[in-house]
Amino acid sequence: MIIKLSLPERSVFYGKIYASVLDEEQKEPGNMHKYEEKTLKTEEIFNGKILHVQVLEVELPDGKTSKREIIKHPGAVCVLAVTNEHKVVMVEQYRKAAERALIEIPAGKLEPGEDPLEAAKRELEEETGYACAKLEPVTAFYTSPGFADEYIHLYAGTGLEKLSNPKAGDDDEFVDILELGMDEVREMIRSGKICDAKTLVALQHWMLEEARK
Incomplete structure (x- = not known):
């Protein structure tokens, strides 16, 4: 049985159940996009600690490759x-790929077989020393689908507690750990000081939710 989910429902459906449902949906012939590209050949050219790089030969919708x-x-x-106190906990760290320090929300990669919810708890504690009483899924998104399959799960945490002996x-x-209020966040976005994509998505969600109150 295939569970059909709307996009909003998918955004809050996480973990192994979500992954299996998405995988099954993609296998169903009726869910194939008319512009789908069939993979003819896969060559792995780099196998690293975090990521792998592949060159795929694909068949285009018009029959060309x-x-x-x-x-x-x-x-x-x-x-x-x-x-x-209605402040967002963020981290500032140097990102070599960008060759600059960036201000971001806590984040990290999934370990093999790890549930995203548990990973979110772990990353929050390791990066900031905080635990939270409530952690809810907000959405999930591809970071750069033109060349990468990275899929990131965004969670909202409230009821924060500073741990005396965090992992x-x-x-x-x-x-460096920062706690920023709404006005500070807005100014940093306007000035370009906050320019990380996942962080901008999260902060936009926060500002929209606050505006509804």
Whole structure:
């Protein structure tokens, strides 16, 4: 039996059940897109610790063939954590790919077989030292589908508690923890100081939810 979900429902359906449903939907002939590209050949050209790079030969809808360079990623989670004082907990860290320090919400990749909800709890604790009483799925999205399959799950955390002995993060991560109010966030977005995509998605959700209250 295939469960049919609307896009809004999919955005809040997470974990192994979500993954299996999505996989089954993609296999159903009736759900194939008219512009789907059939994979004819796959060549793996890089196998790294975090990601793999593949070159695919595909058949186009018009019968011609082409090449696609694809980055395979295990997926990730991110957390919009809001304190009782209505401040967002964020981290500032240097990102080598961008060659600059970025202000972001806590985030991290999924371990093999890890439930996204548990990963979100882990990343929040490791990166910020916080735990939260309530953690709810908000949405999930592809970060750059033109060349990567990374799919990131966004959660909203409330009822935050600072832990006295939190789990340690990765040895190669150096971060500063920030707690920013709404006005500070808006100004940082306007000035371009906050320019990370997942963070902008999360903050937009927060501002929309606050505006409804």
